[in-house]
Amino acid sequence: MRHILVLMLFTTLSFAAEKSEGRKIAEKVDANNRGFGDETVHTTMYLISARGDTVVRKTVNMTLEREFSEDYSIIQFLDPPDIKGTGLLTYQNPAGDDQQWLYLPELRRVKKISSANKSGSFAGSEFAYEDITGNTLNKFTYEKTGDEEYEGIPCYILTKTPNYKNSGYTKIRMWVDKEQFLTHRMEYIDRKNSLLKVQTFGEWKEYGKGVWRPDQINMENLQTQKKSSLIFKDRKMNRGLKESDFTQRRLERLIH
């Protein structure tokens, strides 16, 4: 009996240690994302249908890093031309729903929109809103579930589970390299516990002190055979952007 109790205690402690390790890994991954101050980047999004037809969307994205991950961001469309100037302003709220406003340039109108649907598609792509508008650390619980090489790179396998409502995923698996804690692959498991999407990352580059960004992100929907790719260029950080650059008024002007 005593042996069983010791075994149970040992198993519990081991399990708890694995969970803590998962959180630690996630914190190191997050540290590679943070410390940028502010960021502006031009993004080209390629949307590829199951038949291979490709459509291009272009945006310029601005982000302001704030305390407690309550970041502000603006995404403004540059292409296709009929929606050029359409902008999405987001005030992230790690504890609940983000605040979002949509600017419609033809109507000169700022419209408030619901951010409750995290699982909805962003601009018709395979990226969901929750994939794009912030993977705030505390929105998930983390568990290290293995070790594996990915394309010759030794990686931890980290499994994160959303702990917010309306997520389209039951869990997400990440391949995180053991040396630099950069993510190389992510697998998204849907609400039916089926593998839904696979995300891979292009070449990672370091911007300034310890801030890393990939130059390309690819997403493939294994159930529909559709794909989307994000190509980033002209990335600038620490330009001195302020909170006043992330307001409804700012949406009325073009972003550069």
Place this chain on the structure above:
Amino acid sequence: MKKNIRSALLGLVLTHATLYANEYRLGDGYFLNVRGHVGFEYWAFPEADVDDISTLFGNLDLRLHPREKWEIRLHPRLVVDFENSDRSRVRPPLFDDLYFNYYSSKFEVRAGYQIFSWKTVESNSPADFLNQKDWEEDLLDPEKLSELAVRARLVAYMDNEHIFEFYLIPYHRPAMLPRVDNPYYFFPSSFMITNDRNEHQYAYDMGAWMPQGAARYSSTYLDFLDLSLFYFFGYDRFPGLFEKSSDVTGNTVVAHEYRPIMKTGLTFQGVLGSWLLKGEVVANNHLEEVTQMPPPISETDNPSNRTFEIDPFVAYTVGFEYTLYSLLVQNHDVGLILEFLGDSDFNTPVGDLGSFRPFRSHVFGGLRYAWNNVSDRSVLIGGMYNYWEAIENGETEFLYQAEFSERLFKHLVVKIRFSDLVITNTRSQLYSFRDNMRLDAEALISF
């Protein structure tokens, strides 16, 4: 003559269609952003005894700026109706925007011709009145006309941003109303509405040059509710119509009368989960008596001008929007809109209203089905129903519209629209349009 114009404009369309440019650098530190579109629209009226309408339209939006502090915007718009030259907007040219804008983190000032939006609802907006409208081009969905104005914004930061806006509109732009060959002409043809501003009547001696002003405050409360409060003093945008004279053929010339009005109100929009709540409430107070001709019913009708007071009234639209995500198919979203449109004068006879206020006891329902695919295909269906007339008098008044749109080949967007009015209520201001079932087809090339 018309063929020459069509050929010239077709060449212009093709030229502009190949000008796929975004931003040009001009000299040292100055940039010019270019965008615009050209399009063609065709309206058919299967039930009415009116000609179909074909319209060529386009605009060019130019912004000159040094990246920060200021910008100059030049935004002309062109409309050519091949059948009815009254609807064309070529001479003088229209400018949707022609202004200089200076801005900083706490202060902005914009001076020149500009278009504003205070709208938060999807259907009829009582708060979005600052700009005059071009009712002649499309009575059902009029374009805004730019106003010569100066707008100053002051921004105060406390827990969040508080914005104070002040508007000066030194000149009143008269309305463009449908004239006798327009499919939406609402009088018998022996009554000739004129849009000649020399014929218009103003309550004050300064006429159209009486300065008009507005003030508006807006901020976000409780972390979710965007609220604005506003005040306006100036001329009412939609005119009263009075009998001015008779022309040489004996037809009655009907001119516009513009009366001073004070408007105060609020707008709000807020999100709670998947619900978007929004609304507008506006109190209207006419400051002078109005002179107006009762709407004539027939060619031989002989209404006389009468002078009367319009009682203060409150107009409102409140409602909500709810989105069902991936309802039936992954990435296909359905948006549901429900709005209530009301007016404290909902039971007042139309002859005593003093202006065009057709939506006084209506409910608007709308549905948007979006494929969320690469071509942004969507279907919109909406309708406005007069519930008060149905309940009280058993009358029907239902205005509905359906629209399909899709982007093809990146630069081309096509739309097909259908609208109709089912109405038995002869007392409604919309009754004149009972035969105006309309089928639209539109193609738009953007650059």
